[in-house]
Amino acid sequence: MKLIKLNNELEIPVVGTGTNTYGKEGNAFKGELRGDTEEVDWAVENGYRHFDAAQIYANEEVVGKGLNQSGVKREDYFITTKLNTNEGYVSRDWIDAEINKSLEKLQTDYIDLFLIHFPWDNSDEIVEVWHVLEEYYNRGIFKSIGVSNFEEKHLDLVLQNGTVKPAVNQIESHVGKWNDALIDYNKSNDIATVAWSPLAGIEDDAKQVLQEIGDRYGKTYAQVVLRYQIERDVIVIPKSHNKERQAQSLDIFDFELTADDRERIAAL
Numbered sequence: 001m002k003l004i005k006l007n008n009e010l011e012i013p014v015v016g017t018g019t020n021t022y023g024k025e026g027n028a029f030k031g032e033l034r035g036d037t038e039e040v041d042w043a044v045e046n047g048y049r050h051f052d053a054a055q056i057y058a059n060e061e062v063v064g065k066g067l068n069q070s071g072v073k074r075e076d077y078f079i080t081t082k083l084n085t086n087e088g089y090v091s092r093d094w095i096d097a098e099i100n101k102s103l104e105k106l107q108t109d110y111i112d113l114f115l116i117h118f119p120w121d122n123s124d125e126i127v128e129v130w131h132v133l134e135e136y137y138n139r140g141i142f143k144s145i146g147v148s149n150f151e152e153k154h155l156d157l158v159l160q161n162g163t164v165k166p167a168v169n170q171i172e173s174h175v176g177k178w179n180d181a182l183i184d185y186n187k188s189n190d191i192a193t194v195a196w197s198p199l200a201g202i203e204d205d206a207k208q209v210l211q212e213i214g215d216r217y218g219k220t221y222a223q224v225v226l227r228y229q230i231e232r233d234v235i236v237i238p239k240s241h242n243k244e245r246q247a248q249s250l251d252i253f254d255f256e257l258t259a260d261d262r263e264r265i266a267a268l
Ligand SMILES: NC(=O)C1=CN([C@@H]2O[C@H](COP(=O)(O)OP(=O)(O)OC[C@H]3O[C@@H](n4cnc5c(N)ncnc54)[C@H](OP(=O)(O)O)[C@@H]3O)[C@@H](O)[C@H]2O)C=CC1
Pocket: 017, 018, 019, 020, 021, 052, 053, 117, 148, 149, 170, 171, 195, 196, 197, 198, 199, 200, 220, 222, 223, 237, 238, 239, 240, 241, 242, 245, 246, 248, 249
């Protein structure tokens, strides 16, 4: 597995598994929890060691249970989770309580990467929350901290007012919306990009081009897209409710795209 060094030297596996619907009825984002850990178990068996969780997915306990019973040592897997800021900022007590709940549900005493899930419309509050994350980082409870869905103006806020630089900005990036300008902005600030929904937005004509490229390497259209992202140092977190497809998304380390392939993919 290829690892990328974040700006604080912590290493993150360049392919992780998304988890937003794992362990849920009907594979639905808002589905009830089923109580089993099937998709997390497959991910561990398939070799995933990077798990992208979030409070808002309401299934951190599924991820925590699966990992805890997997037999893989804690230091051998990487967990991301995210503070649910969908409603903005509530209070300092609220943040502490939410963090404690995440630690408990994920059955761990530290988080490898902790993110602010969404920016909101109050700069002072965003900075205040960032300072709380810095505090947990300095105490070693978070091994790295970052943000998600932040645009340039939000990044500038934390870059200008924080003492710790965000290690990651997790943003939407896929065939339907590459988000190249923001990826470049992250890079120019030494912030790694994690692409969410990396397999979204692939219409039939794009699929055809990608599969044509994949055929030359014995790979699927999805593997070509993921390979394109990691070749430009974008970390990907695909998820699948199918064990074979989940395995395929990790099987992208034995081929290399040509400059011509990359140009065709970038133009999709
Ligand atoms: N920070 C944020 O705001 C957000 C973060 N995320 C994170 O990103 C993760 C991934 O995004 P998500 O929206 O779940 O979707 P993905 O882009 O990972 O996947 C989309 C669909 O592609 C299919 N798929 C997966 N692997 C393959 C494959 N190898 N070949 C063909 N098809 C495949 C899956 O269907 P099937 O199950 O049938 O295989 C899946 O439903 C989330 O789980 C979450 O952790 C997502 C959205 C927002």
